[in-house]
Amino acid sequence: MQLSDKKATLSFSDGSPSVEFPVYKGTIGPDVVDVRALYGKTGMFTFDPGFKSTASCESAITFINGEEGQLLYRGYPIEQLAHACDFLSVAYLIMNGELPNKQQQHEFDDLVTHHTLVHEQMHIFLRGFRSDAHPMAILTGLVGALSAFYHDSTDITNPRHREISAIRLIAKMPTLVAMAYKHSVGQPFIYPRNDLSYTGNFLRMMFGTPCNDYQVNDVVERALDRIFILHADHEQNASTSTVRLCGSSGTNPFAAIAAGVACLWGPAHGGANEACLNMLEHLQANGGIAKVGEFMEKVKDKDSGVRLMGFGHRVYKNYDPRAKLMQETCREVLDALGLHNDPLFKLAMEVERIALEDRYFVDRKLYPNVDFYSGIVERAIGIPSSLFTAIFALARTAGWIAQWNEMLSDPEYKIGRPRQLYTGAAKRDVK
Numbered sequence: 001m002q003l004s005d006k007k008a009t010l011s012f013s014d015g016s017p018s019v020e021f022p023v024y025k026g027t028i029g030p031d032v033v034d035v036r037a038l039y040g041k042t043g044m045f046t047f048d049p050g051f052k053s054t055a056s057c058e059s060a061i062t063f064i065n066g067e068e069g070q071l072l073y074r075g076y077p078i079e080q081l082a083h084a085c086d087f088l089s090v091a092y093l094i095m096n097g098e099l100p101n102k103q104q105q106h107e108f109d110d111l112v113t114h115h116t117l118v119h120e121q122m123h124i125f126l127r128g129f130r131s132d133a134h135p136m137a138i139l140t141g142l143v144g145a146l147s148a149f150y151h152d153s154t155d156i157t158n159p160r161h162r163e164i165s166a167i168r169l170i171a172k173m174p175t176l177v178a179m180a181y182k183h184s185v186g187q188p189f190i191y192p193r194n195d196l197s198y199t200g201n202f203l204r205m206m207f208g209t210p211c212n213d214y215q216v217n218d219v220v221e222r223a224l225d226r227i228f229i230l231h232a233d234h235e236q237n238a239s240t241s242t243v244r245l246c247g248s249s250g251t252n253p254f255a256a257i258a259a260g261v262a263c264l265w266g267p268a269h270g271g272a273n274e275a276c277l278n279m280l281e282h283l284q285a286n287g288g289i290a291k292v293g294e295f296m297e298k299v300k301d302k303d304s305g306v307r308l309m310g311f312g313h314r315v316y317k318n319y320d321p322r323a324k325l326m327q328e329t330c331r332e333v334l335d336a337l338g339l340h341n342d343p344l345f346k347l348a349m350e351v352e353r354i355a356l357e358d359r360y361f362v363d364r365k366l367y368p369n370v371d372f373y374s375g376i377v378e379r380a381i382g383i384p385s386s387l388f389t390a391i392f393a394l395a396r397t398a399g400w401i402a403q404w405n406e407m408l409s410d411p412e413y414k415i416g417r418p419r420q421l422y423t424g425a426a427k428r429d430v431k
Contacts (some may be wrong), residue, residue: 001026001058008033010042026339028063034223035398056241058410061094061402062233069318069367073233074098082325087228088198092231092400095405103324115171116192116201118179119149126183135390136265138180144258154252156408165253166401173394174225175199178205181387185308199225202394207382219336223329224391227377230322230370231360231392233399236314239270240261244407245399245416253404260400261393270396276310277375279383280344280351288343292350300360310372311355322370328371331403334381347375 004023011018021036032055035046048054063072071078076091081090085099092108100108125145129138143198146168147154170337175192182189182205192203200216203224209215234240242263247256264270284294284368298306313320334340352368355361378388407413 002265004031010329011205022061046361047421056236056242061406062235064235064315066315066317067268069316069321069323078321079325082226082229087225090232094398094402111167112171113194114196115168116175117173118134118172123189126179128428130185131186135180135184137170137388139176139390139393140258140261142176144255147252147254157274162405167282169190169257169397169401173397174202175205176200180390183337197319199228215267218285218336219332223333224381226329227374228323228395231395236312239396239399240403243404247407248413248416256404257397257400264393265389270392272309273371274376274385274388276371279309280347284343284347289350292354311368313369317365319367320369323368323372326370326373330377333377337380339380348372360392
């Protein structure tokens with residue numbers, strides 16, 4: 001970051017001396033006021049619930065311009081990456097800062113491919129879960145357990161160990177998600193194959209069986225690969241911040257990523273696409289397109305308790321660029337699978353049409369986000385809604401591990417320790 005010529009001055013109405021703070025400039029985006037010396041100079045802290053106005057770190061990985069609906073990975077627009085690259089090349093970019101050349105791409109793909117197999121005892125560990133356990137509960141446990149099976153690369157002060165752990169996490173996450181799915185449906189695990197792509201391998205592990213191998217559909221493979229790209233990283237969101245905060249204590253990378261998985265599980269974060277699909281299915285079961293107008297009126301009524309899922313975003317105040325790509329992908333998949341008359345897709349289009357024309361939603365900038373269409377795509381592929389968030393975690397692992405590694409490489413990084421505004425009882429004595 002670059003020190004700006006201007007400074008920020010904090011003045012007080014009670015006559016206390018004003019204090020100055022440095023202002024830093026990023027490459028793009030808003031300037032930031034450095035308040036690290038605030039307590040030392042004033043004896044006060046800032047109060048920012050949800051960290052809406054606080055930069056928790058310096059990062060060079062992802063940039064979001066919410067007003068313009070822009071998402072950049074290492075400077076590259078998400079639209080260009082989604083059309084020109086596959087997921088592993090994007091993962092390489094996020095982790096290393098530049099897109100790989102052909103040799104680097106080959107070596108990286110080969111390295112990831114040959115780390116997809118998990119320790120055989122992981123299967124025994126998995127069988128300890130009930131068959132009706134939520135896949136995210138299983139995935140949280142499996143990712144955390146990796147540190148018990150691969151403790152030869154958990155020295156976070158060793159860059160080579162960090163690199164090995166990063167490759168292992170990215171490579172093994174599809175295997176773990178597929179294992180969680182197979183366990184929930186009572187089918188035998190399918191081992192990864194080294195002659196398939198990252199995404200194709202995942203699809204085969206998900207849907208193949210010993211008695212009927214799965215033939216990967218090119219359109220489906222590309223669609224899921226694009227979903228992975230769109231979810232690979234997204235600045236300092238809740239789960240990424242959790243990975244950084246957990247990792248700041250010096251814990252091993254598997255524990256830090258498991259913490260991210262647990263945070264992502266929340267319906268306000270990674271569970272949003274599942275909630276969106278549930279909304280559409282409920283609407284379809286209660287009148288379908290004929291009732292969309294009535295449903296949208298209920299959404300506008302604060303007393304109705306009806307919520308519109310898949311619209312609006314904490315950061316984007318314009319159309320989520322990932323949503324446009326996801327809508328395009330949705331059409332491709334439904335056409336390829338002969339589902340172009342899918343009632344949920346038609347329903348989603350009608351909900352979107354009304355929202356983009358109704359002043360209530362337009363004035364509040366409630367545009368479709370990536371979750372609005374991704375659930376329809378995954379449902380068409382055959383992925384159950386209970387697994388949607390695990391798919392999200394699979395993709396976001398690339399971003400999490402890059403953010404974790406960036407934090408550890410920062411000479412100014414410290415263990416996270418937010419402050420609070422205490423409003424409890426003052427000191428008192430036991431009587």
